[in-house]
Amino acid sequence: MAKNEQAVKNDLFGFGDKNVAYAKYFIGTSYLNGLVSPDDNVDINVANVNFEPGCRNDWHIHHNGYQILLVTAGEGWYQEEGKPAQLLTPGDVVVIHEGIKHWHGATKDSWFSHVAITKGTSEWCEKVTDDYYDQLTK
Secondary structure, X not given: OOEOHHHHHOOOOOOOEEOOOOHHHEEOOEEEEEOOOOEOOEOEEEEEEEEOOOOEEOOEEEEEEEEEEEXXXXXXXXXXOOOOOEEXXXXXXXXXXOOOXXXXXXXXXXXXXXXXXXXXXXXXXXXXXXXXXXXXXX
């Protein structure tokens, strides 16, 4: 069993189902549990996103809004373009402003979970390649 698997799978906000809708924007398998149902009075998306070890999303940019990540379990990475990757652990909070190109996901040896609060639309960019990802060290 990989590090933090039980903590992520038993996360307070629920593990969710395989993230089929966004799978093309990830390397590896992620799981998604929507926490807020969108309606006419709510213009943000709130979801618990769970990553298997080595899973990460593609580089992306948020337009017309922002994203806030609340790390709840495991170990993961967050990186803005042009800056070093940051190791994330439970309790970390990341605020991503509009127009900032970035990616996030699990470390190689740990499951990872965060609640993502997102407003606006996402522009998906290139993959975080294995060669690039494999160079990251804690």
